[in-house]
Amino acid sequence: MKSKLILLEALRWVSASLAVLFILFLLGSTPDPEIPFETVEQAALARLDLSETQPGDATMLRRLYGLSASDFAGMTLYYPASNMGAKELLVLKLADESQADTVEAAIRARLQTQRDSFDGYGAEQFALLTDHAVVEIRGVYVLFAVCENEQAVRESFLNAL
């Protein structure tokens, strides 16, 4: 009886300590939410060729992604300037990280809609959307980019965090 209780108490302490260590590890690997949105936004924009795109506002964010700009702490959107364009950039700062799933699903839905639009119709755009799209969520910062050098944009975004 006594040894069983000692064993159970040990299990309680070990699991509680592991949970604390794990939370500390998670905190260590999460970006600082105090990094200004402008820093992250500029880092992503610096590597992007903005030709063939136009800046979007809250209405376009709602129309293209079904998201409300007022739900976020920061938003930058560049979307195709013509119907035959596929290049796109979205940088968001979430109000809190619980929004991450919703935002990711909205981005995936947007990407799928774009792919469906060009499937069997615009081979170049379809390839861009299939092979050169990147979605990155780190802490409260979100990047979605569709462009030829999407990895460079991603790296620049990550370096800013």
Added chain:
Amino acid sequence: MAFGDLFFVFGFLPVCLLLYILTPGRFSNVLLLLCSLLFFAWGTPEYLVLMLCALAFNYAAGRELAALRDSGKKVLSGAVFATSVLADLALLGYWKYAGFVLETVNAVFGTSFAARELPLPVGLSFFTFSLISYLADIRRGRTDGSKDPLTFSLYVTFFPKLASGPIVPYPEMEAQFAHHPFSWRRFGAGARCFLIGLSKKILLANTLGTTFYALSALPPESLTAAFAWLCALSYALMLYFDFSGYSDMAVGLAGMFGFQLPKNFDYPYLSRSVSEFWRRWHITLGAWFREYVYIPLGGSRVHPFRIFLNLMAVWLLTGLWHGAGLTFLLWGIYHGLLVVLEKLVLKGVLETIPNAVRVVLTFLLVVIGWVFFFSATPAEAFTRLSRMFFLGGVADGAAAYYALGALRPLLLGAAAALPVGARLGRELARRGQPWTLLSIFYFAALLLLCVAGMMNDTYSSFLYAQF
């Protein structure tokens, strides 16, 4: 992954069901546990470590409590219980309240502490309450708890109830873990319940959501009474269909796997008092607070002033459970005061009022409460309330235009919030075969409409998943 996703309905669920049907009975709990852990880890796989730690911690605490209780060591048992509940609450507190606490500290002391927030683990508020009730029930001798760690883990993580309840005490599920055979009859009833819930979410809540989000985007200061009421009414109906839809889906899913979960809603907007409303809205949360907070505090068998304090404590906690923010606290206090008023002041008076009047009054009081619930700040809530009570004029042309657009979903929602449909369904089922065929077509049509809705909608999470 949410119950309303195409992937869940046509991917995760059918695969789980198929494996469940093919798996021999003695391994079915292991399979369900694996499915549940996969469901939990879907969006944030790293949290699996956290869940496994919580399971190990509480399993050990449960076994310890049972052993100490049986050997009569009350002090030690109390210490294990208190430290375990505190640890569970610390986990919940860190994720849900650290930001709020730091914001308050910064506002009061002019400091600038920043919380590094992490995504909320799926169902944290719900499984924490399941864990606390599990430990409390062992301590009080209502159950010995589970000796089998797999059964205990399945109780906590069972995916139909993991994300947003119902919150079921362990003794109510204990026997079901030993015996939950698959049957086509139960499967059919579960599938019907799931589909009704899915329809509530996709066809009603999401449609009402479009109305609500359009109206709530207008600056509160510019609202006329008509606009402000339309906004609050559309939220009241949206929230009801969103959460009761989720709960129906949870009950239906559990039924498909041979389990029976309690219902969480019972036409709450037909309640004749606020106290009754809380016995019909989120029934299992109300029962949890009654069983594990209100009664241990002394319940109603104490001095009226203590009853007042007990009720206010319960309602403050209920408000805080829904979210870390002053608006939720105000919402809790508002409901607490209404319940106190009914219990201690208006006890004899309410019975003299005709039922229809009581239903309308209760509904209006609840809708007023929802304004605190959906407003971002107390100032916004009070501005909206002032507009609802005519401080911004009665109506204008724009309100009439919006009202016409909102009329169809609001009327549809109001009709669906009544028990007429369910009664009709039961009556037709009783009449036999031709009506059974009709009901098959009815459910097939519902499914088609839901699929169309799910494909058209951008992602829409369940509102209660954030609480």
